[in-house]
Structure formats: C-alpha cells, structure tokens
Amino acid sequence: MSEYAANGTRSGGAGQPANRAESSATGTLYGLGVGPGDPELLTVKAFRILKQSPVIAYPRKKSGAQSYALKIAETYVDTTAKEMLGLTFPMTKDREALEKSWNKTVDAVWEHLAAGRDVAFLTEGDPMLYSTFIHMMRFLKQRHPEAKTVSVPGISSVNASASRLGIPLADGDERIAIVPATDDYGAVREAIEEHDCVVFIKVAKVIDLMLQVLGDLGLTDKAAVLTKVTSAEESVWLDVRELQGRQLEYLTLMVVRK
CATH class of the missing domain: 3.40.1010.10 (Tetrapyrrole methylase, N-terminal domain)
Incomplete structure (x- = not known):
C-alpha cells in the first residue's frame, strides 16, 4: 500500500x-x-x-x-x-x-x-x-x-462516435436524441422521425429491428454502427446491412443522421 x-x-x-x-x-x-x-x-x-x-x-x-x-x-x-x-x-x-x-x-x-x-x-x-x-x-x-x-465529466461514446465518423451531432436548430434501443418498433421509428440525429445505445440485441425501421424509412444509408469506439477493439460499420443477423458486443451504438 x-x-x-x-x-x-x-x-x-x-x-x-x-x-x-x-x-x-x-x-x-x-x-x-x-x-x-x-x-x-x-x-x-x-x-x-x-x-x-x-x-x-x-x-x-x-x-x-x-x-x-x-x-x-x-x-x-x-x-x-x-x-x-x-x-x-x-x-x-x-x-x-x-x-x-x-x-x-x-x-x-x-x-x-x-x-x-x-x-x-x-x-x-x-x-x-x-x-x-x-x-x-x-x-x-x-x-x-x-x-x-x-x-x-468524461468523454462519452456518443461524442466520440460523432468525432470518429466526422458527423456533427447537431447544428443550428437541429434536434438530437440519445435513446436506449428497445424492441418497440413504433418508439424507434418515432425517435428517428422526430429528430435530425439520433444516437441509439445498446443496439446489440435489437439490431435486426433497427435495420427494419431504417429500411422502412429509407434511411439505411444514413446510419452507422460502432462498437467500443476509440479502443483497440473498436469496430465500425458504415454499411449497416452487413449486420443483419449478427451478434454484437454490448457496448455498441448506432448513429442515424438524416
């Protein structure tokens, strides 16, 4: 000691x-x-x-x-x-x-x-x-x-992900939401529809539903997924279609920027 x-x-x-x-x-x-x-x-x-x-x-x-x-x-x-x-x-x-x-x-x-x-x-x-x-x-x-x-205070994965992607979270009068992902299709869709940018945390267990919502809204190309951002174990997917049916790490989030 x-x-x-x-x-x-x-x-x-x-x-x-x-x-x-x-x-x-x-x-x-x-x-x-x-x-x-x-x-x-x-x-x-x-x-x-x-x-x-x-x-x-x-x-x-x-x-x-x-x-x-x-x-x-x-x-x-x-x-x-x-x-x-x-x-x-x-x-x-x-x-x-x-x-x-x-x-x-x-x-x-x-x-x-x-x-x-x-x-x-x-x-x-x-x-x-x-x-x-x-x-x-x-x-x-x-x-x-x-x-x-x-x-x-510390730097959150939300901020780090935006920097990693080179995507602004919000600018001017734009609205942003940080939302725990759930298996509620309606809630996920509403969050995306009502905001210019949404960061969904804990998406690992509901990734297929997330992809379904994005597809229905025609926003699949507006999303990115990151796991353990900035760490040596970081993974980034710019084409989220690759994640259909995949098992992901717990520390995984999705950024949707219209």
Whole structure:
C-alpha cells in the first residue's frame, strides 16, 4: 500500500481529495468518467483524482469478470498501490436481485467513505449519462444522506462516435436524441422521425429491428454502427446491412443522421 493509500491524500482545491489522516470527516465518492476507450481521452482532472484516491472502485458484470472501465484506467494507475474494489452489477431486470446487489455495493463503498477514504468510482464514458454511477450515487444518498459525491465529466461514446465518423451531432436548430434501443418498433421509428440525429445505445440485441425501421424509412444509408469506439477493439460499420443477423458486443451504438 502506498503512502497515499495508507495515510490519505494531499489537501487541495475543489474536487481534490483531502488529507484526512487526522480527521474524522467522511471520504468523498468520485464518479470518474474515464472516456469511451482510448486512454488518451481521459481528462487531466480524472487523471489527478485517479492518482490521489486511495481506493479505486470499478464495475463488473460478475465476480472475477474483466472491467472495461478499469482496463482504460490501468494505463495510468499502479493497482498494486491502491485498494482495488471490484463491484458486481449483474445484468438482470429482476428488481429484487438488483436491489440486493446495489445494497451490497453501497455497503462496500460506505465502509471506505466512513473511514475517511476517498473512493474513485470508474465508469466508461461520462458518469452522468447512462452510467452505473448514477445508481450508485442514488442508493448511497438514500441510505447515507451525509455522503459526499462529486461527478467528474468524461468523454462519452456518443461524442466520440460523432468525432470518429466526422458527423456533427447537431447544428443550428437541429434536434438530437440519445435513446436506449428497445424492441418497440413504433418508439424507434418515432425517435428517428422526430429528430435530425439520433444516437441509439445498446443496439446489440435489437439490431435486426433497427435495420427494419431504417429500411422502412429509407434511411439505411444514413446510419452507422460502432462498437467500443476509440479502443483497440473498436469496430465500425458504415454499411449497416452487413449486420443483419449478427451478434454484437454490448457496448455498441448506432448513429442515424438524416
């Protein structure tokens, strides 16, 4: 354990972990956006807090599973010098199972915060855009209203995809929507019809339906699909017809620009 991990971190300005070696104050939970995949897209502020926080929490689908967010951050942090806290968030819609999991993760994080240790909670993209940090912050505040939380913005896959494609998300009076893809044909079609640009996230399981809607609207050539954008595992499809019947990675989105 490094000196930082054992004795807290140096005091500083706003958003900077403070030295609590001789203080009974609780630690701060930082929602740390680590970007879409390319480690070079991590912000300077996220880098500083990552270095100074004695505890690094990271999400995973199950115990022992790899964490995409941690893989990005590992470029900049010596995990052997930190308290590493793997938090399991099962991919299920079972509300009872989810609440049990959330309460367990809150307990694990609060143990460190109550002891005065700052916790950097890693999340891919931005912590305030469809991230696990949103739920963590909500559950933590419900059970421990005195808990201090800080969100550190990150570059989202939405922004990164637009840059990767060279496609503006919106300009002038144009309207944009960011929508979780569903198997509701009508909802998907309506989103496209009512906006100039739509970014659909989590399209992997409904790609065939998405292609059907695009075909019916005559917009198949106006769409692109990206997986793990900017990372070493990135895949980009400019001809989305190739994806009919394909199995895709969870971190896949579609940009539709009229």
